[in-house]
Amino acid sequence: MPDIDVLGVESEPLRAFAYLSTPVVPFSDDALNDLLRSARRFNAARDVTGKLVVLEDDDGVTRFAQWIEGPARALALCVERIESDTRHADLQVIRSGPVAARRFPGWDMAIHPASATTFDGVVAQAVAEV
Ligand SMILES: Cc1cc2nc3c(=O)[nH]c(=O)nc-3n(C[C@H](O)[C@H](O)[C@H](O)COP(=O)(O)O)c2cc1C
Known part of the structure; x- marks a missing residue:
């Protein structure tokens, strides 16, 4: 039943x-x-978890990669905030859709620094099938 x-x-x-x-x-x-801090507060209150991968060189951050996951409506709100943040551009979506399980259940949001040699690998790993 x-x-x-x-x-x-x-x-x-x-x-x-x-x-x-x-x-x-x-x-x-x-x-x-x-x-x-802002991402954490917003995400944690809505049961959205994930990871922000930051590629840095001597001049500072040069690239972002982010994975977020959560209930459909809450996730859509986060995506809206991310897309409307004018501090970054050229947003290239690499995955958007349903998932069977969370990849980062224990993380409200955390930064994972990556080097030029590890960035692509970390991103590939992050978007691999759950
Ligand atoms: C790289 C990047 C990642 C972000 N990640 C998130 C996120 O995970 N969740 C969220 O709600 N907003 C995210 N944002 C949006 C900003 O955190 C937020 O809109 C901005 O700090 C304004 O916050 P405030 O409303 O507290 O002033 C992100 C923005 C950028 C540039």
Whole structure:
């Protein structure tokens, strides 16, 4: 017999969104920490988890890659915030759709620094099938 969702709180389908982007303003450590704080607060309150991969050289951040996952509606709100943030551009979506399970269940949002040699590998790993 199918479960009946008496309280109407049946969990929403889980989705993930992953993209690459390029910062258009310098991201100091402070700016990065501010971004992380804001992202964490917003994501954690909505059960959205994920990981931000940051490629840095001597001049600062040169590329972002991010994976976020969570209930469909909450995730859409996060995506909207990310897309409308003018501090980065050239947003290239690399994954958007339903997922069976979370990749980062314990992370509200964390920064994972990558070097030029590890960035592509980390991104590839992040978007590999869950
Ligand atoms: C690389 C990058 C990653 C971001 N990740 C998230 C995120 O995971 N969740 C979120 O809600 N907003 C995210 N944002 C958007 C900003 O955190 C947010 O819109 C901005 O800091 C404004 O926050 P405020 O409303 O607290 O001022 C991201 C922005 C950038 C540039």
